[in-house]
Amino acid sequence: MTSVPISTTDFRALMRNVPGQVTIVAAGSPGQRSGLTATAVCALTDAPPTVLVCVNRRVVAHDTIIESGVFSINALAAGQDDIAVTFSGLPGIKGEDRFKSGTWGVGTSGAPILSGTVCTLECRIAGYHPAATHTIFFGEIIAGTAHEERDPLVYLRGSYLELPSSTPA
Numbered sequence: 001m002t003s004v005p006i007s008t009t010d011f012r013a014l015m016r017n018v019p020g021q022v023t024i025v026a027a028g029s030p031g032q033r034s035g036l037t038a039t040a041v042c043a044l045t046d047a048p049p050t051v052l053v054c055v056n057r058r059v060v061a062h063d064t065i066i067e068s069g070v071f072s073i074n075a076l077a078a079g080q081d082d083i084a085v086t087f088s089g090l091p092g093i094k095g096e097d098r099f100k101s102g103t104w105g106v107g108t109s110g111a112p113i114l115s116g117t118v119c120t121l122e123c124r125i126a127g128y129h130p131a132a133t134h135t136i137f138f139g140e141i142i143a144g145t146a147h148e149e150r151d152p153l154v155y156l157r158g159s160y161l162e163l164p165s166s167t168p169a
């Protein structure tokens with residue numbers, strides 16, 4: 001079997017077929033918050049409960065996460081597409097102004113937390129590691145809430161889709 005190196009364009013064409021849970025990763029104190037839409041988020045281990053998040057070093061929230069030492073992962077629910085668009089940077093809305101989208105509070109860790117999510121995790125940075133254009137953050141979970149009655153929002157083939165969590169009989 002041979003393998004052929006693929007281009008960035010080829011890679012994107014492949015990865016757009018892999019559905020991703022849409023999250024907002026956020027950090028900072030009110031007035032100085034920043035956040036981004038992120039799908040590069042996954043569980044790493046349950047002992048101790050830890051996730052990993054991959055953030056481009058050029059994203060404003062990258063340095064806010066490091067300076068804060070804590071961050072939140074807010075897994076969006078169906079109907080929160082507008083928040084995902086705002087935090088993706090596409091409308092040109094930056095920094096603190098992004099937090100006018102959605103209802104935000106402050107978690108027990110001090111990180112910004114969003115209402116209406118399917119799951120919100122608060123994390124302490126347990127470590128981070130550079131990887132090409134990105135930094136992989138290891139986040140030890142210090143608080144979390146989940147709403148199983150809400151359906152998640154996923155990103156697939158360039159579109160935000162609602163994933164029904166239960167199928168009618």
Ligand SMILES: Cc1cc2nc3c(=O)[nH]c(=O)nc-3n(C[C@H](O)[C@H](O)[C@H](O)COP(=O)(O)O)c2cc1C
Pocket residue numbers: 022035036037038039040041054055056058059060061087088089094095155
């Ligand atoms: C569906 C979707 C998923 C994304 N996932 C990530 C991600 O996992 N990591 C990342 O660094 N950027 C990701 N981005 C891009 C960032 O959201 C975007 O670059 C960032 O909001 C720009 O912020 P800035 O204007 O503060 O630099 C994603 C964008 C979209 C639309």
